[in-house]
Amino acid sequence: MADKVHHYRVSVRWTGNTGEGTTGYRSFERSHDVEAEGRPVLKGSADSAFRGDPARWNPEDLLVSALSECHMLSYLALAPAAGVDVVAYTDTATAAMTTHRDGSGEFDEAVLHPVVTVAEAGMAEAARSLHEKAHEKCFIARSVNFPVRNEPEIRVAGGA
Known part of the structure; x- marks a missing residue:
């Protein structure tokens, strides 16, 4: 199959001008809207550690x-x-990010903690090994420049 290019378009609009523009670091809010056609507006801001x-x-x-x-x-x-x-499938993902004195920073790693429930006990081992294949296929994990680890838990429906 030939490679196919997919295109994505979002608009980000700053909504945090309190009337003073960016005349000072504390003079504005970090609020913004993230929009994509046909989807609800996502209300964004900076992390609260960065005045968000x-x-x-x-x-x-x-x-x-x-x-x-x-x-x-x-x-x-x-x-x-x-x-x-x-x-059933749930995940509580965590990540660590380091910031530097000059205001720059980067993510050090992310750890996914998927809890996968399968229908039968005989599927548990295949379910566990499938995480490695999923990691290899994930477009986002393949695109970031920091490690993304998986620490899966496999459960069987009915507790068997």
Whole structure:
């Protein structure tokens, strides 16, 4: 199959001008809207550590969310061909980011903690090994320049 290029378009609009523009570091809010055609507006801000509104999504949370979602969707797409019947999937992803004195920074790593529940006990080992394949397929994990690890837990429906 030939390679295919997919295109994405979002608009980010700063809504945090309090009337003073950016005349000072404390003179403005970090609030903004993230918009994409046909979707609800996502209310964004900076992380509260950087004078942002903690009630809004921040870019760091969204990046960790994108890693978690991408892994899950890759995993679920691969499951049928592997004979794994997934009946539930949750993840609590974590990440560490270092900031420097000059204001720059980067993520050091992200760790996904997927809890996958499969229909039958005989699927558990295949379900565990499927995480490595899903990681290899995940577009987002393949695109970041920091390690993304998976620490999966496999459960069997009904507790068997």
